[in-house]
Amino acid sequence: MNAAARQTDMVTLNVIDSTMVAICREMGIVLMKTSYSTIFNEGLDFTCAIADPDGEMLAVADYCPAQIGGMPVVIKASVKELAVEDMQPGDVIVHNDPYRGGLHTPEHTFFQPIFVDGELMGYAVAIGHVSETGGSVPGGFASEATEIFHEGLRVPPVKIKRAGKDVDDVWKLLLANVRTPRQNYGDYRALISSVDLGQARIADLITKYGKATFRQACRDLLDYSEDRMRAELSAFPDGKYSFDDFMEDDGIVDQRFHIRVDCFVQDDEIIVDFSRSDKQAHGAINATLGVTWSASFNAILHLTDPAIPKNSGCFRPIKVLAPGGTMVNVDYPAPEVGGNTETHPRIAYTVIGALAQAVPDRAPATDAGTHCNFLFGGNDPRSGEYYVCYDFLSAGWGGRPFADGNNAVNCINGNCRMIPTEVFEVRYPWLVEEFALVPDSGGAGKYRGGLGVTKRFVCRDAPITVSHMGDRHKTAPWGLHGGREARTAELRIMRAGTKEWLSAVEDAGKISPSKFAGLTVQPGDRISLTTGGGGGWGAPSERDAGSIDEDLREGWVTADAVRGDYGRAGAEGDD
C-alpha cells in the first residue's frame, strides 16, 4: 500500500502508535515493580504487547526481543483454540505450550481481551520467563531433558481468570506443580496486573478516538510498517545467500547440531529457508517455530531501520520456512527449553551471517552466542523456604561495520539485565568474590568484539542444586570480513578443600561442559562462570592505533594480545 492509500493522517497514526507503545512500556513497569522473582524485577525477562482480535501484533515495548517476533504465533494459536464468542471482559488466559506457538516452557503468556461497548477490539499481552516450572530440576532448564515432561508443567491456553474472577482450580493446578508456589503466585499476579493495565489503557484510547478511527489506524499502521520494511529490503541485492552454524552439543550426545539457512532475497521480500537444518536433537536445544520466527525477524530488524514501528506489518515481507521435526521447529514430545535462549542467537546470527554477504555494511560479527544460563535452587536456612533463581550473564557483542562491539550486554535475544551483586547475595546463599570484564575476550579486528564477563561465587551455608544451559564452550564466536574469533565461554567448579577448577565433565562426568542439570554444590564450593566475547569485524591490521592505545589504557586488551593480534608493541616503549 502506498502512502496515498492510507486513510489515517500521519499525525493521528503517530499519536496512536506512540500511545500504544507507551502503554506497553507502562505494562512492563507494572510487571517489574510488582513481581516477586529476580528474573522479572531485576532481569526484565518479559515483553508486553497489544494484539488485534486476530492475534496480529499492533505494538510492543522494547523489553526482551526473544518474545517480540514470536508473540503473534502464540496469540494466533491461542485464538484458534479458544472460542472467541466465550470471551468476556475480565478474562485472562495463560499459555506456555511450546508446541502450540509457545517459545519454551518457562515463557508464560498471559493475555486479556479488550472490550469496548461489548465488542472485542484486541488483547493486552504479557509474556514473561517464569523462573520455576517444575520438572526434573529447579529453575526450568532441565539441560539433560530428553522429553518435554522433564521440563515442567505444560499449559495449553486456559483461563486463569473468568470475567474478573480467579478460576481457583487452574490456580491450584499450576501452583501444585512448582517448587516455589509463593514466588510463582506473585509473578502470575504481576503478569495479570500488567494485562489489566494494558486492557484499561487501550480501552480508554479507543474510547477517546472512537472504534472506527482506531480500527482504521491499526490497519494503516500495519500497512505503514510493511511499507517501511519493504523499502529497506529493496536495498538488499536480489540473490540466494547461505550460511551454516551449529550448536556444539545437546547435553545428551557429544555431536554438533547444524542450523543451515538459505535466504532468498526477491525484490522487497526475503524467504528465510531453514529446510537443510539438522533433524531435531535428543536434548533440550531444539527451537520451537515461535523461536525460529522470532530469531529470523530479530536478525532482520538488526539489519534494517530501527525506527520502523514494531508490529506484525513489518514481518509481512518475510517468510520463514521451518519444517517440523527439525532443530528449528521441534515436534512433540522432544525437549526445547534451551532453544529460546541458546539456539535463538545461533539462528539469528546464521541469518545475519547469510545476509552479511548481501549487505556487508550493515551486518555485525556474531555476539558470544550464549546467555550462560545458571539455574539453582535449594532450601534457604535463613527463611526455611525453598528458593529458585534463574541467573544469566551478559556477554560480548560482535564488532560492527562502524564501531567496536559492546562489552557485557545480554545476547541478541535477551536485552535483559544481570542481577546486581547486592541483590544476588541478599536473595540467595552465595557470596560473590569476583565480577569483572574479561580482557582479550573480544575478537580482534578493525572493529574489536566486545568483552565477556566473569563471575566467581562461593556457596555459603547449605547445599544448592545447580544446572547450566549454555553453548560456545568448545567453539568460538566468529568474526566477519577478516575479523578474528572471540574467546569461548566457560563454567568451572572448585570443590571446597581443593585448588583445581574443573568443568562439569571433569567434576561430575557430565557429557557436556555447557549443558548439565542437577549438580549438587556444597558449602565452600566455588563456581566460576565466564561468557565469551564478540567476534571482530574487519582485518586487525586496519584498526587505528588510537583505538588500540585506548584498549590498553582501559585494560580491555593486554600487551601480549596487542603484539599477537595487531603486530605492534603493547605499550609505550615496548618494542
Add this chain to the structure above:
Amino acid sequence: MRFADGGYYIEEYVKCANCGVLIYDGGIPVAPGSQDVVCSDWCREWKSQRAAGSDHPVLPLPRS
C-alpha cells in the same frame, strides 16, 4: 491439528510441510492424494518448484 473428542488433548499436530506452521483447518494437499498438507497456495507452489529442482524460485508472497 487433530483434537480428541471434547478437545481435551491433541491427537496429532498437523504442520505445513513447507513452512511448518500449525494447520487447524485441514490444509491443502501437497499433491493430489498426498497425506502431506501445506498452509497456502504459496507454500504448495514453492515446495513444488523446489522439488522440481529449482535452486532459486522467485515467487512473490501473497499481499494482504
